[in-house]
Amino acid sequence: MNGEKMDTSIIQVLNSIFYAAVLFLIAAGLSLIYGVMRIVNLAHGTLYALGAYVSAWAVGSVFGATAGGNWVLAGQLLLLPIGAFAIAAVGAVIEPTLLRPLYRRPEEYVLLITFGLLMILEDVMKLLFGGTPLSAGSILDSMGSMRIGELLYPTYNLLVIGVGIASAIGLWAFVYRTRFGVILRATSQDRRMASALGLNVGRVYVQAFAIGCFMAGLGGAVVVPAQAAVLGMGVDALILAFVVIVIGGLGSLEGALVGALIVSFVRTAGIQFFPEIELAVLYLIAAAVLLIRPTGLFGRV
Amino acid sequence: MPATTGPSLPRLLVVAALAAAVLALLPMGIGLYQTELLIYGLTFAIAALGFNLLLGYTGLLSFGHSAYFGMGAYTVAFIMRDLHIYSMELCILGGLVASFLLSALFGYVCVRHTRIFFSILALALSQVLWSLAFKFFWVTGGTDGIRVPRNQLTLLAGFLDFKGAGAYQKFVYTYYYYVLVLFLIAVAVMWVIVHSPFGKALQAIRDNETRAGFIGVPVRRYRWMAFVISGMFTGLAGILWAPLNGLTTPDILYWPFSGEIVFMTVLGGFRTFTGPIVGAIAFNYLKVYAVASSQYWQLVLGLVLVVMVMVLPTGIVGTIAHLLGKLRRR
Amino acid sequence: MAILQTIDLKRYFGETRAVDNVNLSIEQGEFVSLVGPNGAGKTSLINVISALLPAESGRIIFRGEDITRTSTTERVRAGIARSFQLVNVFDNLTTFDNVALAIFSRQGKTANLGSLAHLDEDVNREADGILDQFGLGAKRDGNARDLAQGERKLLDVALAYALKPKLLFLDEPTSGVSTRDKGQIMDTIASVVRGEGITAVIVEHDMDVVFTYSDRIVVMAQGAILAQGTPDEIRRNEQVAMVLLGSSGPDAFTRKD
Numbered sequence: 001m002n003g004e005k006m007d008t009s010i011i012q013v014l015n016s017i018f019y020a021a022v023l024f025l026i027a028a029g030l031s032l033i034y035g036v037m038r039i040v041n042l043a044h045g046t047l048y049a050l051g052a053y054v055s056a057w058a059v060g061s062v063f064g065a066t067a068g069g070n071w072v073l074a075g076q077l078l079l080l081p082i083g084a085f086a087i088a089a090v091g092a093v094i095e096p097t098l099l100r101p102l103y104r105r106p107e108e109y110v111l112l113i114t115f116g117l118l119m120i121l122e123d124v125m126k127l128l129f130g131g132t133p134l135s136a137g138s139i140l141d142s143m144g145s146m147r148i149g150e151l152l153y154p155t156y157n158l159l160v161i162g163v164g165i166a167s168a169i170g171l172w173a174f175v176y177r178t179r180f181g182v183i184l185r186a187t188s189q190d191r192r193m194a195s196a197l198g199l200n201v202g203r204v205y206v207q208a209f210a211i212g213c214f215m216a217g218l219g220g221a222v223v224v225p226a227q228a229a230v231l232g233m234g235v236d237a238l239i240l241a242f243v244v245i246v247i248g249g250l251g252s253l254e255g256a257l258v259g260a261l262i263v264s265f266v267r268t269a270g271i272q273f274f275p276e277i278e279l280a281v282l283y284l285i286a287a288a289v290l291l292i293r294p295t296g297l298f299g300r301v
Numbered sequence: 302m303p304a305t306t307g308p309s310l311p312r313l314l315v316v317a318a319l320a321a322a323v324l325a326l327l328p329m330g331i332g333l334y335q336t337e338l339l340i341y342g343l344t345f346a347i348a349a350l351g352f353n354l355l356l357g358y359t360g361l362l363s364f365g366h367s368a369y370f371g372m373g374a375y376t377v378a379f380i381m382r383d384l385h386i387y388s389m390e391l392c393i394l395g396g397l398v399a400s401f402l403l404s405a406l407f408g409y410v411c412v413r414h415t416r417i418f419f420s421i422l423a424l425a426l427s428q429v430l431w432s433l434a435f436k437f438f439w440v441t442g443g444t445d446g447i448r449v450p451r452n453q454l455t456l457l458a459g460f461l462d463f464k465g466a467g468a469y470q471k472f473v474y475t476y477y478y479y480v481l482v483l484f485l486i487a488v489a490v491m492w493v494i495v496h497s498p499f500g501k502a503l504q505a506i507r508d509n510e511t512r513a514g515f516i517g518v519p520v521r522r523y524r525w526m527a528f529v530i531s532g533m534f535t536g537l538a539g540i541l542w543a544p545l546n547g548l549t550t551p552d553i554l555y556w557p558f559s560g561e562i563v564f565m566t567v568l569g570g571f572r573t574f575t576g577p578i579v580g581a582i583a584f585n586y587l588k589v590y591a592v593a594s595s596q597y598w599q600l601v602l603g604l605v606l607v608v609m610v611m612v613l614p615t616g617i618v619g620t621i622a623h624l625l626g627k628l629r630r631r
Numbered sequence: 632m633a634i635l636q637t638i639d640l641k642r643y644f645g646e647t648r649a650v651d652n653v654n655l656s657i658e659q660g661e662f663v664s665l666v667g668p669n670g671a672g673k674t675s676l677i678n679v680i681s682a683l684l685p686a687e688s689g690r691i692i693f694r695g696e697d698i699t700r701t702s703t704t705e706r707v708r709a710g711i712a713r714s715f716q717l718v719n720v721f722d723n724l725t726t727f728d729n730v731a732l733a734i735f736s737r738q739g740k741t742a743n744l745g746s747l748a749h750l751d752e753d754v755n756r757e758a759d760g761i762l763d764q765f766g767l768g769a770k771r772d773g774n775a776r777d778l779a780q781g782e783r784k785l786l787d788v789a790l791a792y793a794l795k796p797k798l799l800f801l802d803e804p805t806s807g808v809s810t811r812d813k814g815q816i817m818d819t820i821a822s823v824v825r826g827e828g829i830t831a832v833i834v835e836h837d838m839d840v841v842f843t844y845s846d847r848i849v850v851m852a853q854g855a856i857l858a859q860g861t862p863d864e865i866r867r868n869e870q871v872a873m874v875l876l877g878s879s880g881p882d883a884f885t886r887k888d
Contacts, residue, residue: 040417040420040421042560098607098611101611102610102611105614107416107417108356108362109610109614111362111364111417111420112563112564112567112606112610113606113607113610113611115560115563115564115606116602116603116604116605116606116607116610117603117607118557118560118603119599119600119602119603119606120599120600120603120604120607121603122599122603123597123598123599123600123603124600126596126597127597127600235556235557239424239428239556242421242424242425243425246421246425250417275436276433276436276437277432277433277436278432278436279428279429279432279435279436280429280432280433280436283425283426283428283429283432284425284429286421286425287410287422287425287426287429290414290418290421290422290425291410291413291422294414294418493744493745493746493747494744496747496748496749497743497744497745497746497747497748498732498735498740498741498742498743498744498746498748498751499741499742499743499744500744500748501724501728501731501732501735501741501748502732502735502736502741504721504723504724504728505721505724505729505732507723508721508722508723508724509719509720509721509722511683511719512715512719512720512721512790513721514703514704514707515681515683515703515707515712515713515719515791516707516712516732516733516736516790516791516793516794517704517707517708517733517736517737517741517794518704518732518736518741519704523741523742526742526744530744
């Protein structure tokens with residue numbers, strides 16, 4: 001293998017991990033919501049897109065579109081996660097108003113209402129931010145690039161990888177090492193038991209839903225300096241997040257991480273070696289996992 | 302002799318004949334554009350009718366029915382473009398065979414699960430088809446799609462064609478009756494299916510699959526059969542839609558279109574036989590007018606869906622039936 | 632000749648011995664009661680024989696054929712039917728359609744999708760006959776979900792009966808039903824079953840019911856058969872009395888004597 005080819009490979013690996021980090025954030029949120037509440041939120045991808053728009057819009061309105069000095073960059077980076085908080089707030093409104101009244105009905109109704117939400121939110125984005133792509137590219141530009149052999153790689157992408165890793169560790173610690181995590185897991189295993197033990201299931205639900213939405217929003221916030229927010233990005237992202245949690249196991253945090261890595265590396269390899277069937281292969285993997293092991297690689301029975 | 306359960310046939314036939322007569326007379330009063338819209342509505346109604354055999358009667362929510370609609374439509378496009386066959390009857394035959402094969406294959410896989418797993422499996426498989434249509438652009442035209450030339454189309458084994466002056470008008474008015482007849486046949490066939498012993502067995506599976514097995518119903522095989530019938534109805538809808546639309550694009554294979562089929566069915570009411578028919582026609586008007594009157598049509602449709610689910614979960618037909626029942630009791 | 636024979640039939644749930652090497656033999660035309668304290672494995676035994684649960688080891692011989700590895704549907708076709716402890720009917724079908732479907736299934740007609748179910752006069756006549764036998768005739772056109780609890784129990788049994796089984800398992804057909812209705816339900820079941828010469832195995836807690844209707848009683852404890860015999864033999868068996876008294880209260884044995 002010659003030097004240049006080696007460098008390309010390293011960049012492709014980095015790209016895969018970058019992509020996996022974003023996908024993990026989205027999928028972990030989706031999986032958390034399913035795990036605790038048994039809800040498949042079809043609007044989850046759209047919430048991710050909305051997070052990207054909000055962050056890009058906030059950074060753009062406060063700092064303008066051009067790259068500034070170090071202080072400006074620090075401000076931009078601090079402002080960037082605002083999309084995640086905005087989406088968490090949206091989630092905290094949606095759960096008690098739209099979802100809670102439907103828990104007694106067949107699960108189809110909840111699925112449908114999230115589909116309606118998807119349609120509404122897609123157009124709300126169009127209404128608020130217009131049809132043009134919105135980006136926070138100035139952050140990417142200010143942070144510059146680093147050398148990998150003969151090639152350049154944006155430093156910001158490494159930051160995203162870091163955020164992904166930190167979120168994975170943070171979420172893990174949160175779910176397995178905090179009191180709230182215990183409550184969350186108890187509720188996910190037996191809702192009625194949790195309620196009989198005096199836990200406020202309603203509050204757990206709204207918190208779990210908001211945290212899941214926060215993760216989607218965070219995914220959007222960190223991706224937007226590297227890729228502009230465009231209409232339709234949420235609809236595409238949802239299906240990929242689905243593939244991730246189906247492979248990893250619905251409701252499993254570890255599964256979301258491993259699933260995100262598998263999907264990202266298969267995609268990167270796919271784009272290079274079998275571009276025509278890259279997506280088809282991913283969906284087929286998901287279908288095969290569902291068939292052979294419906295609880296996914298890490299799911300509980 | 303004891304009275305039989307089930308609908309009174311003569312009364313039903315009268316109502317059906319009246320509805321068919323109204324549909325047959327409508328184009329004379331509503332003009333070209335409205336007639337065209339109604340054809341779309343009728344094709345979607347066939348799709349929703351097929352979809353509801355799974356949701357309403359078998360208890361399986363497919364989030365992947367775009368695949369069978371798309372398969373029907375693309376098969377017509379392929380037959381015309383590659384085989385240069387323009388007879389609609391042959392296109393229907395080819396499209397039905399294709400949607401049979403596809404739904405038999407996908408269904409065989411999907412019915413291994415129920416509930417949300419079934420929904421996701423159906424979704425994932427439909428997305429395979431979408432991504433292939435999207436990527437293999439030299440076969441499918443990619444996002445540009447394939448043109449379905451209706452000026453070369455012939456109906457009734459070449460008896461009718463649409464060339465020369467006034468062809469468009471002739472197409473719409475002729476095609477309306479062509480679709481109407483097939484729609485009526487589809488409704489009749491589906492009505493017989495859901496009232497047959499097989500249809501009762503499906504409803505038993507929906508209510509209680511364990512007990513269905515314990516009275517000797519082969520649950521998985523019947524789910525598969527229901528899936529195939531459902532896929533072929535939706536496939537027929539796609540077949541009829543293709544020449545009407547004049548173009549097939551991957552949009553009809555993409556998962557949000559599956560969501561629209563679900564939407565239509567719930568809008569009309571999935572607990573009733575006529576619900577999906579009414580829902581599909583209503584949805585089509587709703588969407589067309591929402592698109593025409595606002596660039597934020599998705600918002601309008603989304604709000605309608607949310608309100609329906611929250612306030613009128615039995616759909617249009619369910620709600621009307623409920624109100625009529627109340628009136629009668631007074 | 633025995634219609635049903637289990638040979639060393641076994642099914643554990645982890646450490647719990649639900650069915651522990653059971654060798655049970657049921658004779659043609661018998662009315663057998665399966666009794667024992669809660670958790671004795673009565674329902675588990677029925678579940679394994681009717682294929683709701685797979686057997687871990689052992690064999691099930693039905694009319695001379697080994698059916699241990701066959702599916703639910705195959706066992707129903709072979710002539711084994713059952714009812715359920717918790718009512719298990721088709722809630723959104725009419726009472727009539729519930730029974731009619733079982734008849735269609737027995738006749739192998741459920742794959743028929745080209746004819747209207749309600750125009751089959753033979754099935755209509757038979758279904759109405761069964762509904763009358765079970766006293767459900769007046770409720771034929773209402774949905775099964777709207778029946779009273781006792782009626783739902785009867786419908787559950789009627790579904791199994793409509794399959795014209797050779798061997799019928801009834802899992803607590805009178806549980807959750809008022810004492811007044813119990814006798815009526817059991818009289819209905821006994822007359823129908825004996826009239827048709829169906830072999831019946833019934834799981835029952837009410838010893839009144841058990842002693843009144845059974846030809847033979849099989850007592851289970853901890854997954855195994857503890858004793859079996861005629862009602863008189865069982866009544867005199869002190870070991871059985873200890874086991875049953877321990878669980879179902881002091882009046883379990885007394886009233887009938």
